[in-house]
Amino acid sequence: MNWFTRIFHKMGSPPFFYRGAKVWVSWLYVIGFVSLIVGTVWGLAFAPADRLQGDSFRIIYLHVPTAHLSQLIYIAIAVAGFVYLVWRMKMADVFIVSAVWLGAWLTAFALFSGIVWGIPTWGTGWVWDARTTSVLVQLFLFLGLIALRTAIPNSQRGALAVAVLAIVGVINIPIIKYSVDWFTTLHQPASIQIGNPVSIDPSMLWPLLVNTIGLYALAAGVILYYMRINVLRRERNSEWVRDIVDSN
Amino acid sequence: MMEWLEMGGYAAYVWPVFGIALIFVIVVALTPRFQHKRLIEALRIELEIESEN
Amino acid sequence: MNAFVIAFNRTFRIGWRHPLDSLNPMAFFIIVTSLISITFEGGSLATGDGLAIAVLWVVLLLSTMMASGGAYAQDYEDGSLEQVIAQNQSLYVSVHGSVAARWFLCAVPIVALVPLGAWMLNIDTEVWWILFITLIPGSIVFTLFGVLGATLTLGVGRNGVLLALLVLPLYVPVLLLGVGACQRSANQEPFEFALIGILAIAMGAITFLPFAIAALLRVSQEY
Numbered sequence: 001m002n003w004f005t006r007i008f009h010k011m012g013s014p015p016f017f018y019r020g021a022k023v024w025v026s027w028l029y030v031i032g033f034v035s036l037i038v039g040t041v042w043g044l045a046f047a048p049a050d051r052l053q054g055d056s057f058r059i060i061y062l063h064v065p066t067a068h069l070s071q072l073i074y075i076a077i078a079v080a081g082f083v084y085l086v087w088r089m090k091m092a093d094v095f096i097v098s099a100v101w102l103g104a105w106l107t108a109f110a111l112f113s114g115i116v117w118g119i120p121t122w123g124t125g126w127v128w129d130a131r132t133t134s135v136l137v138q139l140f141l142f143l144g145l146i147a148l149r150t151a152i153p154n155s156q157r158g159a160l161a162v163a164v165l166a167i168v169g170v171i172n173i174p175i176i177k178y179s180v181d182w183f184t185t186l187h188q189p190a191s192i193q194i195g196n197p198v199s200i201d202p203s204m205l206w207p208l209l210v211n212t213i214g215l216y217a218l219a220a221g222v223i224l225y226y227m228r229i230n231v232l233r234r235e236r237n238s239e240w241v242r243d244i245v246d247s248n
Numbered sequence: 249m250m251e252w253l254e255m256g257g258y259a260a261y262v263w264p265v266f267g268i269a270l271i272f273v274i275v276v277a278l279t280p281r282f283q284h285k286r287l288i289e290a291l292r293i294e295l296e297i298e299s300e301n
Numbered sequence: 302m303n304a305f306v307i308a309f310n311r312t313f314r315i316g317w318r319h320p321l322d323s324l325n326p327m328a329f330f331i332i333v334t335s336l337i338s339i340t341f342e343g344g345s346l347a348t349g350d351g352l353a354i355a356v357l358w359v360v361l362l363l364s365t366m367m368a369s370g371g372a373y374a375q376d377y378e379d380g381s382l383e384q385v386i387a388q389n390q391s392l393y394v395s396v397h398g399s400v401a402a403r404w405f406l407c408a409v410p411i412v413a414l415v416p417l418g419a420w421m422l423n424i425d426t427e428v429w430w431i432l433f434i435t436l437i438p439g440s441i442v443f444t445l446f447g448v449l450g451a452t453l454t455l456g457v458g459r460n461g462v463l464l465a466l467l468v469l470p471l472y473v474p475v476l477l478l479g480v481g482a483c484q485r486s487a488n489q490e491p492f493e494f495a496l497i498g499i500l501a502i503a504m505g506a507i508t509f510l511p512f513a514i515a516a517l518l519r520v521s522q523e524y
Contacts, residue, residue, distance in 0.1 A: 029277065036273065044266065045252065055256035062269050085516070102276065109272060113265045120261050133473075140470040147466050151457045157520050161453045164513045165467060168449070172471055175502065179474040182494060183481045218277060225280035229287055236291055245291045 014231045015240040017091065021224045032218025039211030047204050056120045057204075063113040065212040067135065069219055070106035073099050074138055077145070078170035081163030091227075093159035094234070096166065097149060098226035102219060104142035111135060130180040134173050141169040155234070304391050308398030311385075315375060316406040323406050326368035330411050333360045334418045341422075353422040354483045357432070358439075360418065361411055362472055365440055368407030369447030370464045372399070373518070377455050383522055392518060396511040400448050407447075408440035431486040435479040435496065438503040445506045446471045452517040475502055 043061035050057035077096050084092040114132065115125040126132065145162055152158035235241050255262045316322060337356050376382035386392060415436060419429055450468035454460040482495035 033277075040266070044262075049256055054258060056258035056261050058255070058262050059265050062265060105272065105276065109269065112268070116261050116265050120258055137470045137473055140466070144467040144470065147463055148453060151454065151460075151463055160520050161517060164449075164517060165453060168471060168510075168513065172474065175474040176477075179477040179481075179495075179498060182498070183477045218273070222276055222280060225284070229280060229284050232284075232287055232291070236294070241291065242295060245288055245295055248288050248292075 014235045014238075018228050018231050018240075018244070021228050025221050025225045025228070028217045028221030028224065032214050032216075032221055035210050035214025035217060037214075039207045039209075039214055043207035043211065047207050048201070050204070053121055056117065059113055059117040061207055061211050063110060063117055064208060065215040066106050066113065067110035068212070069215055070103055070110050070135070070138065073103035073106065073219070074142070074166075074173075075170060077103065078166045081166040084159055084163045085167070090234075091231075093155070093163070094227050094230045095223070096145075096159070096162055098230055099223045100142060100145050100149065100162075102222055102226075104139065104146060106219070107135060107139040107142055111139065128180070129184055130177040133180045134176045137176055138169075138173060141165075141172075144169075304394040305398035305401075308385075308395040309402045312399045312402035313405065316402065319375070322371055323368065323410055326364040326407065327410050327414060329367060330360055330364040330414055330418065333363070334421050338421045351484045351487065353419075353424045354428065354432070354487065355480050357415065357418050357422055357424065358436075358476055358480045358483075361415065361436065361440070362443055362476060364411045365408050365443040366447050366450070366465065366468055366472070367461075368411065369403055369444045370451050370461070370468075372403050372448040372451040373455060373521075374451065377521065382518065386518060386522065392515040393511050396514045396518070397507075400445060400511065400514075403448055404441055404444045408444045412436050412440050425487060428483055428487045431483050431492070435482050435499055438499050439475050439479045442475045442499075442503050442506045443472060445510045449510055449514055449517075452514050452521065455517075455521045475499055478502075 040061060043058055047058070049055045077099055080092040080095045080099075083089055084096070111132075114135075118125045118127070145165060148165060149158055149162050152161055232241060232244070253259060253263075334357070337360070373382060376385065385395065412433070415432055416429060419426075419432060424432070446468050447464075449471075450464045453467055454463055457463060478495040478498045482492040482499070485492040485495070
């Protein structure tokens with residue numbers, strides 16, 4: 001446990017983080033880009049077409065990773081909000097500020113790709129089912145976080161407000177899923193079943209896995225990069241930032 | 249090749265998604281690089297003004 | 302208990318002295334309901350009660366949000382919020398009192414207008430009782446989230462749109478359950494699950510949201 005707490009404290013130290021994260025960003029970018037290229041080419045050109053959906057199913061290689069990742073980023077933001085509330089750790093707030101834009105864009109892309117995929121597959125771009133509704137609300141919550149953080153420039157108050165909103169929102173999302181499930185059983189017959197294929201052939205699964213790894217790595221790299229920028233911006237008056245600016 | 253580009257008749261759905269994803273990935277990956285450079289530039293100017301005073 | 306009563310009295314008296322803060326949302330409720338009623342060809346909602354119920358709920362939600370969005374703004378501007386925070390040992394209890402008063406000032410008058418709105422939108426009188434049963438816990442949740450939004454945006458000038466952006470997504474579950482319960486009741490279908498769901502959300506919100514509101518109030522004095 002000792003090494004863990006030591007790393008935990010060191011990560012909280014801005015100069016250590018700024019210097020240490022640089023290598024990580026480069027590696028994550030390389031892994032991310034290589035996997036994304038390999039996975040996408042594999043998925044587009046070499047994976048077999050789906051028996052029922054034909055080639056339109058290839059959108060899965062972007063849709064599923066972005067949808068999962070956007071949800072993961074929202075949960076991570078809420079966890080960081082909790083960490084900030086309890087320990088007032090500044091790096092948690094830096095993470096939230098750095099991740100929130102990427103999360104919003106990923107959510108928007110997941111919605112967009114889902115709509116485009118839905119038109120040929122289910123004959124409709126949009127269905128108010130539990131998953132689509134919760135992802136849409138997740139986008140609204142991301143936009144709310146961004147708007148709130150921009151509206152309160154004071155860093156302590158803004159950080160606390162964003163942390164509270166993120167936590168309240170993350171509790172809200174499963175409740176939305178349940179309530180939509182209950183609500184839609186009245187309105188929609190079960191003819192349209194939105195969901196992943198239950199059993200998927202390994203030849204189709206591998207590109208999905210590679211793309212998922214690539215997207216996660218690249219997103220981690222981008223978030224870390226933004227965290228470095230934000231750390232630099234916040235510590236602009238300290239000695240170590242001057243050294244970095246001078247040496248650059 | 250043409251057959252592949254047609255995507256079994258789903259070209260109008262598959263390619264826009266992947267095209268937008270490509271632009272999205274490039275923009276998202278490169279933006280922090282520019283922001284970082286701009287920030288360091290701004291900090292340097294701040295430092296120079298400070299040292300002149 | 303004392304902190305609850307003090308905060309309740311304080312908030313209620315201040316609200317009493319600014320009646321427009323309660324009356325404006327009521328007027329908003331009536332105006333929007335009548336606009337919708339006019340545009341649906343003289344109030345004859347051809348699709349039955351389902352749409353009218355949804356419309357009524359959304360209008361009520363917006364009015365309650367507007368009404369409760371002004372919570373603590375007065376106290377924040379004249380500096381009395383600082384005293385409240387400094388004096389009170391249990392801010393959590395005090396927030397409860399304040400929210401309760403806020404509910405009486407902002408939500409109860411609008412819920413009282415629901416029969417008028419339901420009549421304007423031609424909702425069957427048999428549905429009215431279930432409207433009330435779901436709207437009472439529902440409006441408590443709306444008020445709590447509204448006050449949360451108000452404390453989140455304290456000191457942010459012109460915060461109306463920001464407040465809506467922050468708070469409206471949080472209203473979704475209660476809205477769905479409430480509208481669903483009323484629609485099912487209109488169709489003579491079981492709706493107990495939704496009622497229990499709303500009550501559960503209300504209990505959760507009453508228990509936990511004042512913690513968040515109190516935490517936000519404590520930092521609101523930092524600039």
